[in-house]
Amino acid sequence: MRKIFVITGTRDKLSSVADKLQSGRARVEKSERIPEIPSEERSAVDTVVVDLNSLLGNSQSVDRALNDLYSKFPSASVVVLAGSDQSQKAVEAVKAGAFDYLTLPVGREELELVIEKARQADIRHSELDYLRDQFWGDEYKDxxxxxxxxxxxxxxxxxQVADTGTTVLLSGETGTGKSLIARLIHAHSGRRKKTFINVHCGAxxxxxxxxxxxxxxxxSFTGAIKRKIGKFELADSGTIFLDEIGTISSAVQIKLLNVLQERQVQRIxxxxxxxLNVRVIAATNEDLGRMCADGKFRQDLFYRLNVFPIVLPPLRDRKEDILHLSRVFISSFNTDLNKNVDSISPEVLDAFMEYDWPGNVRELENVIERACILETGSQLTRASFPVEFFTDAAPRHHTDTEMPLGPARQAAIESFELDYLTRLLTSTGGRISPAASKAGITTRQLNKLMHKHGLDKKLFK
Structure with a gap:
């Protein structure tokens, strides 16, 4: 049964609209303001009927107000109710993504008609989603x-771009899944049966x-005791993925530009x-355009790479996917760790939705893995997650006055070190050299600290 949420700021109007929708074909809930609902229930709402004043609240931007509403009802079609003097704003709402709008006062028949149109549109979208799933195949359904x-x-x-030979530039913050998208492009291209070579330039x-x-x-140089075939040659007829392309030196930029222009390579x-017959996909977590302006990256190379740009959103801008991603990771770690976790507590899910996720999807995967290791039951609970996820948490380093000052100080230092190292390695994807550089210590010192706290760089890749 479909679920409809009616939101208006006036109780009489709220009852009037909700009563017009009451039938055996849908379950109708109503509220005088945009509600806070549990994370696990947000995808259950099919349609939201909201008056324009309640939608906007204190916001002057229709686009921002709709985005906020979709963050609470990610699967819903939105129908806006507007006064006769608000038609311009209502049209803006439709242009920004709302399904339709109706002018108040609204009759039962026209309200039911637009709700039915939204239902039919959802059916069509479901059919399109099915066809898209058929395109992607089972391997990439998650x-x-x-x-x-x-x-x-x-x-x-x-x-659109997968089955072409076009060069693609993926950009986005660290941990957003650029490597996975590169493999997705290759897997759905005409080169899918050929080699996919992943080169992490920054490593x-x-x-x-x-x-x-x-x-x-x-x-050719000291230490070149035998011929070496380069990655471009190995990727011939397939795809080469150049991750962190912004880290390569000026000399390499010049040679790479020549390879892209001439479609040939010359060994040192x-x-x-x-x-060469190779498809190039590059990725960066930096602003290459700004780097060009600062003289740190060749503009002509940037144009060669930026033929088909794709920007991946950070996890904080796609929080509606957190529950699904968490379930995917739990299923994977259940197999790898021989666990039997089947759920996440509502308290943890709410905390996930409030957290900013600076390490993006990779950070979510890491904290889920850590929690699965620590959890002894079938549900991931608050106790298995870092304290910073919970806004009502006590101070991060709890002071135990039953302990002498020396041991208490040491416990606080070790707690801080573990938290610092976890965040640091998450931000660098487990790469030791840049992590040590950011921390201002040597790689040897960093490795000793990681060994002390039982951290493995593979957990952060």
């Missing part, structure tokens, strides 16, 4: 299952990047050019 409108637009672009020492990408001949120390 990846493409999203309630986020922004992420749906990302996937639409992926479908390769500057002195070795050129050799890794383009290869070298024996004796080599005399002949080797023709």
């Amino acid at each position: 990846v493409v299952n999203t309630k986020s409108r922004t992420m749906q637009e990302v996937l639409r672009k992926v479908r 390769i020492p500057d002195s070795l990047v050129e050799s890794e990408l383009f290869g070298h001949e024996k004796g 120390g080599g005399e002949s050019a080797i023709p």
Whole structure:
């Protein structure tokens, strides 16, 4: 049975609209203000009927107000009720994504008609979703299952570009899933049966990047004891994914530009050019346009890479996907860790929706893994998560006055170190060198601290 939520600021108007919708075909709930509902129930609402004043509240922006409403009802079609003097704002709401609007006072027949139109549209969208699922196949069904409108637009672009040879530039914060989207593009291209080569440019020492990408001949430099085939050659006829492309040096930028222009590569120390048929996907968590303006990245190379840009949203802008992603990770860790977790407590889910997720999807995966390891029952509870997820939590470092000062101070230091290292390694994707650099310590010191606290860099990749 469909669920309809009616929201108006006037009790008489609220009852009038809700009564017109009461029937055996739908369950109708009503509220005088936009309600706070539990995270696990937010996707159950099919249609929201809201008057314009309640929608806008203190906001002057229709677009922002609708986004706030969709964050609470991610699966709902929105029907706006507007006064006769509010038609311009109502039209703005439809342009911003609302399904339709009606002018007050509204009759039963026209209200039921627009609700039925919304139901039919939902059916059509479900059929389209099914066809899209058929396109993606079973292997990627968890990846493409999203309630986020922004992420749906990302996937639409992926479908458009996948079966071309076009160069793609993926941008977005660390941990948003750029590597996964690159594999998704390759898997749905004509090159799917060929090689996919993943090169993490930021993890390769500057002195070795050129050799890794383009290869070298024996004796071309000190230590070149045999010929090395570069990643571009290995990816011939397939796809090469250049992650963190913004980290490569000026010299490598020049050679990469030449490879993209000429579609051929020359090994270091080599005399002949080797023709290439390779699809290039690059990714960055930096603003390459700004880097070009600052003289840190070649503008002509940027244009070569930015043929088909796709921007991945941070997790804080797609919170409607958190429950689904959490379930996917729990299922995976149940298998890997031999656990039997089947749910997350409502308190934890609410905390997840309030948290800002600076490490994005990767951070969510890491905290779920940690919680699955710690949890002894079938439900992930508050006790298995870091205290910063809970806004009503006590201070992070609880002071135990029953302990002598020395041990209490040491316990606080160790608690701080663990929290700091977890956040640091999350921000760098588990890469030791940049993490040590950000912390202002040596890689050896960082490794000792990680060993002390039982942290493995693989948990943060």
